[in-house]
Amino acid sequence: LISIVPVEGLPAIRAGDDLGALIAAAAELRDGDVLVVAQKAVSKAEGRVVRMDEIVPGEEALRLAGDRDLRQTQAILDESVRIVRERDGFLIAETRHGFVCGSAGVDASNAPEAGMLVLLPLDPDASAERIRRSLGARVGVIVSDSFGRPWRLGTTDVAIGVAGLRPLLDLEGRRDPTGYELHSTLIAVADEIAGAAELAMRKLAQVPAAIVRGLDFGGEGNARELIMPRQRDLFR
Amino acid sequence: LISIVPVEGLPAIRAGDDLGALIAAAAELRDGDVLVVAQKAVSKAEGRVVRMDEIVPGEEALRLAGDRDLRQTQAILDESVRIVRERDGFLIAETRHGFVCGSAGVDASNAPEAGMLVLLPLDPDASAERIRRSLGARVGVIVSDSFGRPWRLGTTDVAIGVAGLRPLLDLEGRRDPTGYELHSTLIAVADEIAGAAELAMRKLAQVPAAIVRGLDFGGEGNARELIMPRQRDLFR
Numbered sequence: 001l002i003s004i005v006p007v008e009g010l011p012a013i014r015a016g017d018d019l020g021a022l023i024a025a026a027a028e029l030r031d032g033d034v035l036v037v038a039q040k041a042v043s044k045a046e047g048r049v050v051r052m053d054e055i056v057p058g059e060e061a062l063r064l065a066g067d068r069d070l071r072q073t074q075a076i077l078d079e080s081v082r083i084v085r086e087r088d089g090f091l092i093a094e095t096r097h098g099f100v101c102g103s104a105g106v107d108a109s110n111a112p113e114a115g116m117l118v119l120l121p122l123d124p125d126a127s128a129e130r131i132r133r134s135l136g137a138r139v140g141v142i143v144s145d146s147f148g149r150p151w152r153l154g155t156t157d158v159a160i161g162v163a164g165l166r167p168l169l170d171l172e173g174r175r176d177p178t179g180y181e182l183h184s185t186l187i188a189v190a191d192e193i194a195g196a197a198e199l200a201m202r203k204l205a206q207v208p209a210a211i212v213r214g215l216d217f218g219g220e221g222n223a224r225e226l227i228m229p230r231q232r233d234l235f236r
Numbered sequence: 237l238i239s240i241v242p243v244e245g246l247p248a249i250r251a252g253d254d255l256g257a258l259i260a261a262a263a264e265l266r267d268g269d270v271l272v273v274a275q276k277a278v279s280k281a282e283g284r285v286v287r288m289d290e291i292v293p294g295e296e297a298l299r300l301a302g303d304r305d306l307r308q309t310q311a312i313l314d315e316s317v318r319i320v321r322e323r324d325g326f327l328i329a330e331t332r333h334g335f336v337c338g339s340a341g342v343d344a345s346n347a348p349e350a351g352m353l354v355l356l357p358l359d360p361d362a363s364a365e366r367i368r369r370s371l372g373a374r375v376g377v378i379v380s381d382s383f384g385r386p387w388r389l390g391t392t393d394v395a396i397g398v399a400g401l402r403p404l405l406d407l408e409g410r411r412d413p414t415g416y417e418l419h420s421t422l423i424a425v426a427d428e429i430a431g432a433a434e435l436a437m438r439k440l441a442q443v444p445a446a447i448v449r450g451l452d453f454g455g456e457g458n459a460r461e462l463i464m465p466r467q468r469d470l471f472r
Contacts, residue, residue: 002240100387150471151336154424188390196432234321235386
């Protein structure tokens, strides 16, 4: 049995907050739990926000923004190493971390104040590790964000930061009941855990974390392992 | 609290089996549960398998197969309306249903016998509805399959068939705590539920179903809603 428990009663997160300590005070974590924390809360605690009125849009922003806000487009470009697709001002970008997502993860919703944009953490794996250390219990930590996908509508939450958990489960070489050897069976369990936690979070009610209990994925790993190596990527 | 309960003790699934009745006998379903059933089990119950030695590869298979099995490549082409990407015999295809996935969902693992390939159900939404009707309880049903994603390693389970459940949660127009109106916030909850259930399934131990309990997504819907409309698709 696996259970997903929302972490309720957290205060509004401010820059400088020790998110791990706040969560440890609000929730009863047990060894073996996986704690999933929404990126927005992590970014706010780390002060990864920009004021829109401090952004000066450049030429590329002018060219790409369409009907959208020029300064927000500039913020997206600042967070990106490459624009993968664009249409009518909507940008799908590769971030400095190597994630490909809408708007390079830059978002105006749930910002600390109106007129602010929230950016992805500089190093989400380090964020996960930092949270993990201040929790006290032997848990895995995932920093999650909502990503869109080609060909399918809607977002699902995925892992952009991981600590204390192997993000991929490799069934390679194991055999099914008929003796057929499974190959290329690599399961992105960290992404499935992030999505499961999302089901228990309430984006509108300041529940930015959930505990997934009863899993059996220990070990060590990070979210960089989830990025498709360039040479295997058919969609660059 | 959300819980994920594997459905254990199911027999090996054979063509003609009433999968809903088998699951209802093995598990205690409650009103409001979402039952997730792995596509492989659904396809086997529906007899959606082909014997490799009955497949005659054509010219396109010869051209595309690379080092891979010619007859399996032909089976993939038979299930596809369009090849989206190909490299060294690995095909990413659009299926007749409109799903884009590796090998058009054709798979040799967990087949009823060696030398057989399992195909996706002809109409997975109808499969989900059929299972739902034979369960007795007022539950949602998802038929799940493991899909790869561009840019990210590993598969996550997604919903290819849905009944008794709205697959998308639309937060459009709702406001965050600072008053910012959320737009384009569409969450693919059916895919997150499918992924959550995968965490409790054991691909190698004949546990092809899991119950997700404690969700609050009722209504009606189908998995076709999860397919990105062609005119919005930046990755055709």
